[in-house]
Every structure is written in structure tokens, then in C-alpha cells.
Amino acid sequence: MLITRRVDFSASHVCRLHGASDEENCALYGLAANPHGHGHNYILEVTLEGDPDPATGMVFDLKQLKDVLNREVVEPMDHRFLNYEVPPFDRLVPTVENVAVEIWRRLEPHFRDGVRLANVRLYETEDLFVDYAGER
Amino acid sequence: MRLTRRYRFSASHRLHSDRFDPAENERIYGKCNNPFGHGHDYVLEVSVRGALDERTGRIVDLEVLDGLVNAQVISRFEHKNLNRELGAFEATIPTTENLAIEIRRGLQQAWHPAFGANGPAIERIRLEETKRNSIELQ
Numbered sequence: 001m002l003i004t005r006r007v008d009f010s011a012s013h014v015c016r017l018h019g020a021s022d023e024e025n026c027a028l029y030g031l032a033a034n035p036h037g038h039g040h041n042y043i044l045e046v047t048l049e050g051d052p053d054p055a056t057g058m059v060f061d062l063k064q065l066k067d068v069l070n071r072e073v074v075e076p077m078d079h080r081f082l083n084y085e086v087p088p089f090d091r092l093v094p095t096v097e098n099v100a101v102e103i104w105r106r107l108e109p110h111f112r113d114g115v116r117l118a119n120v121r122l123y124e125t126e127d128l129f130v131d132y133a134g135e136r
Numbered sequence: 137m138r139l140t141r142r143y144r145f146s147a148s149h150r151l152h153s154d155r156f157d158p159a160e161n162e163r164i165y166g167k168c169n170n171p172f173g174h175g176h177d178y179v180l181e182v183s184v185r186g187a188l189d190e191r192t193g194r195i196v197d198l199e200v201l202d203g204l205v206n207a208q209v210i211s212r213f214e215h216k217n218l219n220r221e222l223g224a225f226e227a228t229i230p231t232t233e234n235l236a237i238e239i240r241r242g243l244q245q246a247w248h249p250a251f252g253a254n255g256p257a258i259e260r261i262r263l264e265e266t267k268r269n270s271i272e273l274q
Contacts, residue, residue: 017192028192030199095193097137127142130195135137 002118003059004047007069009078011086012039013094029095037081042099043123044073046107050115060115072106096124100132108134137195138259140183141202145210148175149218149230173217179264180209180239186256196256204250208242236263236271 014037015029025033032038046069050059080086082094092098100122108117123129150173151165161169168174182205186195216222218230224238240261247258264270 015193027199028194028197093193097139097188097195098193100137101188128198129140131138131140 001051001059002047002049003062004045005062005065005069006043006045007066007074008041008043009074010039010041011077011080011082012037013082013089014038015093015095017093018091029093037083040124042077043129044069044103045119045121045123046117047119047121048111048115049118060111068107068110072110073103096122096128096130097132099124100130104132104134137188138183138185139195139256140181141198141205143180143182143205143210144177145180145214146175146177147213147216147218148173149225149235150174151229151231153229173219176265178213178235180205181260181262181264182243182258183260183262184256185259196251200250204243204246208246209239212242232263232265232269232271236261236273239263240273 013032014035015032016025016035017028020028022033046065048060048065052059077086082089082099084090086094088102089098092102100120103122104117104120107120111117118133120132121129122132149168150170151168152161152171153164156164182201184196184201188195212222218225218235222230225234228234228238240258243258243261248255260272260274262270262272
């Protein structure tokens, strides 16, 4: 069974490669290359897979899931400038792809014993999102 | 990793088949058979699967994707009468199903020239006719 919880956070970022010219950065990232940065209301959907515990009827304690999401994602990233305040985005371009991979990396170790992190869906805007399931 | 981008276009259509008599058309297509046609604000989701480019942090060049979808879908269908202005629907009923198939055909035809053989792959499209109904093609 899949169980999904949604949280949101707002953050600013800039998508620029260190050492690349203005021209190349604009070609790669478009408006997102503006050096002053800009922001998004990110929406994160985290999906777990497991079977309901026969005693509790739950795949995972949603309160505990909420705490993990707050601690690992919302508190460190909400109302932050990702490039300046949230490693590894001081050296990694905070594209929606890279932010999703980082969220996966932070969340994945919390789920063990028959429950696994199945998918991270991260919306950068309503019209752009990625799904990441830990594939390399 | 899979990236999904949403696009919008508005178009009109009428669902009607010459194979059926007026009463049968009315029975099958209901309000959509109105002879004057009607329109929708369509939402198209295009999902792309690709490997993360470690240098750029991207799996697909969004400018190329947007350009391809604009050329193959938006510019063809935006504010058009699907029955009258597109050859594709002269003999085919522009149901959401058939429109999705036509959109996928157009995207697949232009995909490799745009992205190359080793580029990202189109994995799925989803077409919403209204918020209450949608078609998904893998």
C-alpha cells in the first residue's frame, strides 16, 4: 500500500554554474539564472510503501512522518535562500531535480522495518515537478 | 528520474460521427454533440524520463522541451476549432482520447530530432479536458 503526505515550503534560489559565462547560464537555466535569485512555493509529496500494521491499522505513524518532514526539509529549507543557507546547494545547482535528490537523501534513512520511501514528488511550480524514486 | 511539465491550450470541438444517425449521435455524445460545438481549456502534462546530468543538475533542457511542445501542440491547437481547422480530425472524432493520441504522435515524431538518440525519453502524457476528466497514455 502507498501512503502519501504533502508539505510545502517557500524558498529562493538561483540556478547558475560556477565558472560558466552569463550566456551559458542563461542558455541552460533561462530566467532562473538571474544572479539576484527568485523564489518558489515548493510542494513536496512523500510516498511510503508498506503494509498496515495489524494492531494500529497504519502503514506509518503520520505524526511521526510529519515530524521527520519538518525536521529534515521544512525547517532547514522554508524561507531560506537555498544557495546560501542550505548545503549542498552552495556547490550544487538547486534545480528541482537536485533538490528532489537531496530531499530523498535526507528522508530515506528514516524508513526501515517493512516501510520504505517509494517516491519523492517535488513541485517547483504547479506546472513543473519531478518524481524521484532513488534511481541512480 | 522523471520530470513533468504542464501546458495549457484552449480549443473547440464537436463530437459527432457520420456513421450514426442524429438520435444515435445525441445518445452517444450528449451535450458534446451540439452542432455549434463548444470548447475546453485543455491541460497537457508531458512526463520525461532521463538521467541526471551531474554538471547542470538537469535531466532535460526545458527550453528544448518547451519549444518542441509549443511547435507540435500549442501552436497547432491553441484557439482552434479542432474539427474544422486540423486535418487530423476530419475523419477522426476529436474526443480527448483521440486528441491525446494525436498529441503523442506529434511529440514522438519530433522527439529524436530535438533531443538526439541518447537524450531523455518521453514516458507519458496526460491530457485533461476538464478538471473532472483526463486521459493518460504511457
